[in-house]
């Protein structure tokens with residue numbers, strides 16, 4: 001993974017690239033919103049200090065080779081509207097987990113579907129991953145729909161999987177295999 005050059009993925013409306021410090025102002029606007037963080041493991045950001053603390057962790061995980069945090073930057077205007085990441089890499093298994101979040105003002109416009117299609121092409125292509133999984137709060141309908149629309153299968157419900165922000169939460173597990181993604185891409189041509 002570390003041998004690959006830093007990826008820049010173009011979609012019809014977006015550029016996906018690794019997060020930089022200069023993106024934190026836009027990302028603060030995304031994560032200062034309780035609604036965006038509702039099903040995410042983070043507390044709502046209260047200011048730039050929270051953004052900087054998050055960024056320090058991102059850089060540490062990038063250095064360790066355990067995660068890649070991307071931003072979604074609009075090609076028109078250059079605004080960063082959210083992020084997506086691959087994390088918990090298990091290279092020997094060709095496995096990674098997927099996460100994502102978009103600022104509320106941009107929900108429902110197909111942006112994340114567009115971004116994740118490009119990220120999955122990269123993950124199953126250049127990175128040669130074999131399986132990508134995602135863990136979703138069953139109440140998060142938008143996230144579940146997004147994954148099903150990308151061809152993920154819902155593989156089961158892990159009851160009371162985590163305690164997050166003081167709440168016991170079930171986790172719906174979704175998975176997508178490289179062969180399934182490639183067949184889907186071949187079918188859409």
Ligand SMILES: CC(C)(COP(=O)(O)OP(=O)(O)OC[C@H]1O[C@@H](n2cnc3c(N)ncnc32)[C@H](O)[C@@H]1OP(=O)(O)O)[C@@H](O)C(=O)NCCC(=O)NCCS
Pocket residue numbers: 035036037039040100101102103106107108109110111112113114135136137140141142143145146149
């Ligand atoms: C989940 C999230 C990223 C979706 O992003 P988005 O750009 O609004 O999603 P898209 O517009 O690409 O829509 C993808 C699919 O989800 C569906 N969808 C979007 N919002 C929905 C909602 N609130 N309820 C039901 N379905 C929804 C869309 O109709 C579309 O389905 P289709 O392909 O069958 O038409 C966004 O809601 C978000 O950032 N939520 C907060 C962070 C979060 O919960 N992240 C996931 C943690 S697991």
